[in-house]
Amino acid sequence: MSTERYNAREAEPRWQQVWDERGIFRTRNDDPRPKYYVLEMFPYPSGRIHIGHGRNYVMGDVVARFKRMKGFNVLHPMGWDAFGLPAENAAIERNTHPGKWTYENIDTMRAQLKLLGLSLDWSREIATCDPSYYGEQQRIFLEFLKAGFVYRRESEVNWDPVDNTVLANEQVIDGRGWRSGALVERRKLAQWFFRISAASEELLAGLDTLERWPDKVRLMQRNWIGRSEGLHVRFVLENAPYRVEQEIKVYTTRPDTLFGASFLALSPGHPLTEALAADNPALKGFVEECRRGGTSTAEIETQEKMGFDTGLKVRHPLGGPHLPVYVANFVLMEYGTGAIFGCPAHDQRDFDFASKYGLPITPVVLPPGADEASFGMESLPYDGEGTLIHSGFLDGLSIPEAKEAVAARLETQMLGGEPVGERAVNYRLRDWGISRQRYWGCPIPIVHCDACGPVPVPEGELPVRLPEDVSFDAPGNPLDRHPTWKHVNCPNCGRPARRETDTMDTFVDSSWYFARFASEPDTAPLQKGAADHWLAVDQYIGGIEHAILHLLYSRFFTRTLKKIGRVSVDEPFAGLFTQGMIVHETYKDSAGKWLFPEEVEKRPDGTSVKVGTDEPVTVGPPEKMSKSKKNVVPPEIVADTYGVDAARWFMLSDTPPERDSEWTDRGIEGAWRFMQRIWRLVGDTVALAPDALAVPPACAPEATALRRAAHKLAAQTADDVERLRFNVAVARVHAFANVFGDALNAARKAPALAPDLAYALREAAEFLVCAIAPMVPHLAEECWVVLGRQGLAVEAGWPETDPALLVDDTVTLPIQINGKRRADVTVPADASTAEVEQAVLALDAVIQVLDGRAPKRIIVVPQRIVNVVV
RNA sequence: GCGGGCGUGGCGGAAUUGGUAGACGCAGCGGACUCAAAAUCCGCCAUUGGCAACAAUAUGUCGGUUCGAGUCCGACCGCCCGCACCA
DSSP states (O other): OOOOOOOOHHHHHHHHHHHHHHTTTTTTTTTTTTTEEEEEOOOOSSOOGGGGGGGHHHHHHHHHHHHHHHHOOOEOEEEEEOOOOHHHHHHHTOHHHEHHHHHHHHHHHHHHHHHOOOOOOOGEEEEETTTHHHHHHHHHHHHHHTTTEEEEEEEEEEETTTTTTEEEEGGEEEEEEEETTTEEEEEEEEEEEEOOGGHHHHHHGGGGGGGSSSSHHHHHHHHHHHHHEEEEEEBBBBBBOOTSSSSSHHHHHHHHGGGGGGEEOOOTTHHHHHHHHOOOOHHHHHHHHHTTTOHHHHHHHOOOOOEEEEEEEEOOOSSSOOEEEEEEOOOOOOOSSSHHHHHHHHGGHHHHHHHHOOOOOOOOOEOOTOOOOTTTTGOOOOSSSSOSSOOOGGGTTTTHHHHHHHHHHOOOOTTTEEEEEEEEOOSSOOOOEEEEEEESSSSOOEETTTTTTEEEEOOOOOOOOOSOOOOOOOSHHHHOSSSSEEEEOOOOSSEEEEEEEOOOHHHHTTSSSHHTTTTTTSSSSHHHHHHHHSBBBBBEEEGGGGTTTHHHHHHHHHHHHHHHTTTSSOOOOBBEEOOOEEEEEEEEESSSSSGGGGGEEEEESSSSSEETTBBBBBEEEEEOOOOTTOOOOOOHHHHHTOOHHHHHHHHHHSSOOTTTOOOOOOHHHHHHHHHHHHHHHHHHHHHHOOOHHHHSSSOOOOHHHHHHHHHHHHHHHHHHTTTTOHHHHHHHHHHHHHHHHHHHHHHHSSSEEEEHHHHHHHHHHHHHHHHHTTTTHHHHHHHHHTTOOOOGGSHHHHOOOOOOSSSSSSEEEEEEEETEEEEEEEEEHHHHHHHHHHHHHHHHHHHHTTTOOOSSSEEEETTEEEEEEO
């Protein structure tokens, strides 16, 4: 009874050492067992982790350990998304090298992760900044290039003229660089692109095969790809100068509204706009004004529609009046053809534009039930269902019918030997620009030669390594101003040439790392056999913030790797789970400065003060743990006070894993108490029944009841973990601990312990330990020893459950009368419907209500419920 | 604006997918043990009425489908997320 307390601080490092020494988590590719690949999104080595970072690793670990117990050969690796801008910023701020900073952070974070007792195969650890990793990435880049999946073109970027660097959209604040404060310019730079837009259709179709992805993520990707069906329509210019193109091609999803068109609008970036602007200063000025118009979302949102009348007119392809051609700031060059026809009556933007410039607004779709005479301006623009009016041969048709009729007519209407209209599918998805004017990334393995153009670096010269001797004391890309690095001879003609000094977007690094893990350590980074063995990842776990870019890029990369024969799967991640964040209250002192949780004392009266003072503290609502708000809890402190098992248990408890979960002292204390409780339950069991026993030939009711509970626990928690419903699994373990505790108490009070109950108690303890082992592995090992079991809990199999013990032999059915619960009845589990009805009709409550009459109806739902309708 | 999701005790949440609403935990209250405290153990804990058995009301609001609705359908209210001039 007087068992000592479980000492997590002593036990946890000890078991971690045992696992490590025995190489338990070292995975071999030639292992004959069925494979299971669990992966959590690898972290950026930013410095230190807090307990909030641990949640998805712990979830992945539970799955990995559970699958291991279930007999799978589990791959559960870890690595570092190690390239990126923060390392360069740190280099500037601390006068250090990005590599040094990065590797120091990796060492710190690796040690912190190891503290959590994760079942990771550290031998496969990778960092994307390792030349062996990025060298392979350069090889892949060149293979993609050769196969036509990479190209180079001019593209507009946000250019910071002070820092001499390209800025991402989110680094532009109010039109200025976030660091330098300089006015950002739009510049055209030659950039490398991955041809992801060509894969739009297959990326879209592939979503349907990803059945174990959240619908939400699939929907977000579907919207991002943005497929639409429409029509390309050619409009012939009436009065254009001879030197420019004589027609404008427009993309529309609403060809049915063609008779409602009142203008054409070109994007400021449209080739015709540029051609016209060449000798039209006013137009040129307008285009520049549009360019300056800012890039931030807020600015775009509030920007007023602006247009410039070019004076040109186009013919209406269906014989309507001629239409004026404008250049308009709201027309995107990147989408469709960069030119639109405006139908003000049925589109908000066109409506705003037409209203401003006094263009005609002709309704051509009449809403159902509306009257043509009374349908007026006040209900415009209207974009709902309806019937065509004022539209010649389309009058009276529905919108879909009219779309079809216009498409059919324009397809056959010829102009210069080509049809005027052509059905077209359009995508919102644009090509993936990967050029970054930065040092700390994967060098793009290209040499620029004045004679030969861009030339791939020959295979034998890969990897193109980053130079170590770089300085960050001047703005701009250190690669670009390095004295020697970029000066090489052209691999083609041998004449002096320049290296590409751009590096790749770090999203490239994370687009194939899951395939790298498949290869054994110290082997070629991307081996087809190994990748084919392990891919797809069976369970991928990470944050919802990667729902679109990372996951879409990885899908594109995997498909493209397949096309060049490097892997055999289409999709990298068969199962995806997006976990919620850990949130924590925030604290501010009276001066408004953020405080760490350990600097705050909570008084019994509900107020909070600064530790050791009477200074009041303002408690803010729970928010995502972040360094800047100091609402973080370091894993070291948790491990020291409660142990990591308690932290793991707490993170898995209560809140469904996809939702945000609040970290509280009460919560971690509760988890810690439960660890002690398990420890006592196991200790008490062994004290009462010291020896392992054979299965008894028969069991008394108490022993059978306990055995049923234990077997159900094993079966149900297995199901919960398979479905990643960790909070439900935790609740079940709690409930079982209650039942088990009662059984133990009863057994202790009895004068003698019957062998069948002794067996049941030991079995219960062992099942309990197995059920918690994936979640609190250190405690499980310690209990395993107490139970006198050979080997390690981590290597134990999941308990075999007896099907006979998973079903009860009697069942208690609630009895409803007219849908209200009035009684219940206990019948044999295999009772027939007739037998159940008989038992129900014999109940006092039922007899009283019926009062001699026959019931209208009796609904018997086997094993569930009975409803008597009177 | 478009698209999606969610609303259950003081709190986190559960509910076998249409079948006993509130499992389990946290907090709270009462008790046992103790010189005392901690720890632990036992009990109570949606609301209203009742000594009680019990009854009535309860899953954001209103309506509908059904023998039966937290779950399905419609409208509304509130919150959250994604996209955003995508023609």
